[in-house]
Amino acid sequence: MPSALSQAELLRYSRHLIIPGVGPDGQMKLKNASVLLIGTGGLGSPAALYLAAAGVGRLGLVDPDVVDASNLQRQILHGESWIGKPKLESAADRLREINPHITVEQHPVRFTPANARSIAESYDIILDGCDNFPTRFLTNDTAFFLKKPLVYGAIHRFEGQVSVFAPHLGGPCYRCLIPTSPAPGAVPSCNEAGVLGVLPGIIGSLQAMEAIKLILGLGEPPLGKLVIYDALSTSFRSIKLRRDTTCRLCGDHPSIFSTENAETTAPATCQVDDPNMQSITTSELRKRLNGDFDAVLIDVREPHEHAVANIPQAELIPLATLPDQIDRLPKDREIIVHCKSGGRSAKAVDFLIANGFENVTNVTGGMDAWLAES
Incomplete structure (x- = not known):
């Protein structure tokens, strides 16, 4: 584990070093920290860029997809020349250009119950940038079992949400907010409902901020609080969240003991598999x-x-x-x-x-x- 900043790093992070509460010691905390980002899309793009620029020493990226032209309206890690190529290669190339002093680890696979714990266990924080409910439940359950903070973000058209789920730090988990998956097709995806391109930039940046606060031990993370941003009214509001004592994962009498369960193994698309339907x-x-x-x-x-x-x-x-x-x-x-x-x-x-x-x-x-x- 590095014990000092190089001269190049002292210059690069000079604006951090003069901030009370950060300084050289805080910058070393960032250098020695690690964050796993689930997805390098709309939320993962700005989050990864700012975490890299801030000097978080090790970033893990999970994404099996390739860059599509429809991504470029909001997924600012990627550019025109990367269309048709793996997102992780595009992301790693861009992040190393942003900051050559960090390590970028690529996991070009889908995050599943079979691999979630082995991928996530070596990272300090998990940042949720996914776009479907099964993976959200999986990131939550994985973070719970590994006792790691989950920095949550979600977007829809003109509205976004941010929170930190960490029962081991005294807060609720994602299942305390949404106990089970909505019915297939009940909640439209960004592909179906659309999203204003700048919105994930705002929410992903807030996620990066919360991850950095957790690493530095600064301020108050939104434990037990769901922060909602409304772009049309330019307003933020907060909803209090409490740990649900009947939660099947973090409640007083849990019934979920594995990352493989009904919610995490459900189809990630809204396709309905009803054998009786013509x-x-x-x-x-x-x-x-x-x-x-x-x-x-x-x-x-x-x-x-x-x-x-x-x-x-x-x-x-x-x-x-x-x-x-x-x-x-x-x-x-x-x-x-x-x-x-x-x-x-x-x-x-x-x-x-x-x-x-x-x-x-x-x-x-x-x-x-x-x-x-x-």
Whole structure:
């Protein structure tokens, strides 16, 4: 473990060294600290950049994905020249340019119950930059069992959230806020709902700040507090969170004793796997559309999604408006429903069947699968 700062580092961190509470000793704490970032996307990008610039000595990055053009609106670690290449290679290249005095460790895999503890155990802090509920539950459970602080962040359109979950420090865990996974498709992802590109920059920077505070022992981390930022009103508000004594993980009588459980092993997408639901693949749908198609095809996505890509034969009826338009749909013809990836369309199928429609079919994989075959 390094015991001194080099002359180059003294120059680089000179603005830190004059801050009361940081100084050379604090900078050494940063140099000897380690943070594991789950994801190098919208939240992970700004968090990683500022942690690297601050001199956090070892950064671990977990991300199996490649850079896509749609990432560049918000994932500022990556650039045009890295499209189609691994995100971790792009991230490591950028972070080493920001600060050559740090170590960047790459974990080009999906964070799963099988590998979570072995990946995370050597890091001081876990920073959650993921975009799905199973991984959020997994980062929480892993941090709990390893007794490491979890710096949580989440974004949606114009709003973001930040907290620190650390029952070993006296606060609640993520499950005290959300005990179980929402129903598939109930909460739209950024891909479905959209997000203003600058918002993850704000929330990810706040996550980096909380990680640095934890390392330095400065200030008060938001233990037992969910900080909510509303970009449209330029306002912050806080909600008190208390440890739930009935929490299945950190409560008085826990029932979860492993990182492998119902929430962490659930599918990361909103695809609904119901063996009793009548379904059709996108390739089968394509064949039928090219033949004698006599069904009614409905797209239950939002207008902004439809404007980007659509199936010309489909009628746009957003899921929220379906109850108002149900009376004009024919009950004597097959109705085929699609959305982005299958979650919302499955809810639409259930709704139509509950209202007397007998021949209703869900499109497996939705528009994502349709475009992948194009």
